[in-house]
Amino acid sequence: MTSHLSATWQDGATIDLSLGPLSRRAALRRLGDFSIVATGGLSLGRAVRAAEATDSTAPAYAPHSSPPGAPQLREFTLTAQEFGWDLMPGTSVRAWGYDGQVPGPELRVREGDRVRVTLRNRLPVPTTIHWHGLNVPPAMDGPAGLNQAPVEPGAEFVYEFTARPAGTRWYHSHADPALQVPLGLYGPLIVEPRVPLRTYDREYTYILQEWDLELTPDVATGGVPRGPGDRTMRGGELGGDLFLLNGHSHGSIPPVRLAEGDRVLIRLINAGHMPHAVHLHGHSFKIVATDGNPVPLGMEWVKDTVLIGPAERYDLEFVGDNPGVWMFHCHMEHHMANGMMTLVIYDGAVPTGPAAAFFDAESGTTVGDAEHSHEGTDSPESESTRPAPTPTTPLATTGAAPAGNAVEVAMVDDRFEPNSIEVTAGTTVTWVNRGQDWHSLAAYDGSFESRKLATGETFSVRFDEPGVYQYICKHHGLQGMMGRVTVA
């Protein structure tokens, strides 16, 4: 399908979209690259980030490499600094974090290890680190003022302690924590037991956080006042704007991957200031640890939704006994609609609904997820598994057939209204966001793609060539936000 397209932003600028449809192979190159870019992170020492193992052929969980009987000295360096961070394609923010990533690198040690962490402060403000859930000496605990002097910009501080007790712990700034933690100064700290009570085939860590777009480093340094949303409530905006798992939102969040029969551990860490109700479709899970502390065998609660408060941790165990592609998300629906959702993907499984037409099970991405990636090498394996876009994918409802050369489609949270239109060649279709959430259009075949559209913003495409054009919202496609333009 080739067509001439032009796109007009709300401000009147015209974008040349006559690039023609991306080949499936080119689209996959972009998708494949993005999955690397989106999940790339730095590791320190032997630290691993299990949730980043998006390649299903690689082990999702790299266990500690030292012999279990011998406590070791484990040395790490964490550099606190400001950097640009992509929450998702097209949404870059200025963050404060450790080693250039949000969350900071996963530190993984064994119970009884001696841990020495050098904090290098490259921030413009003083900072410290608190080791949440570890019972360390007071002077190593981190609260600025109470137990240590803040580490000044340009200075270093060495924390040293024995890693105990075992479990899912985490670390975060304890200087101006209401400003520094929401900007990204937190990370996972996994203390493996010397003798595991349970073992797993796959292990993932997901850290939850809300992102407040009005809380910027400039606000945190006092350079500019808080934004209007944050001024409505002393203590800051309670809602947040985007809802993150592992520093990302929507399709940028690495999914859980497993094979049938696998026993999977998911460590949830809430680094935000709101509770979240995390729900797994298709499975019940056991809560095998609370705040990192193991639940005795046979005493586990069996649930499908767990409410996790600020700073809490829950370790969830489930068995891969129901192959498919499943949602895994916060059940506070507007958190899910604004980013806090990922997938559980069994090897070889594809969605059973219309999403199969635009979802790539191998990369865990949908069309348009690769907005800011670059061309890379061919990935023929991916190509063979990608379902071809089909013009006959059924949609839930069919709208009227507007006449004329200009047609408007509304975006409401979270669907297109109407979601199917028929127009004559030469018609310009304008999508307008009448909802509260961000929406972004992408055609299945890559022939048109919008930037992120906030409330009231519009995106227009002129359709000159007859055909059927299917598209999704890049953020809500898996939740059914898809549409079709039939050009006669």
Ligand SMILES: [Cu+2]
């Ligand atoms: Cu939530």
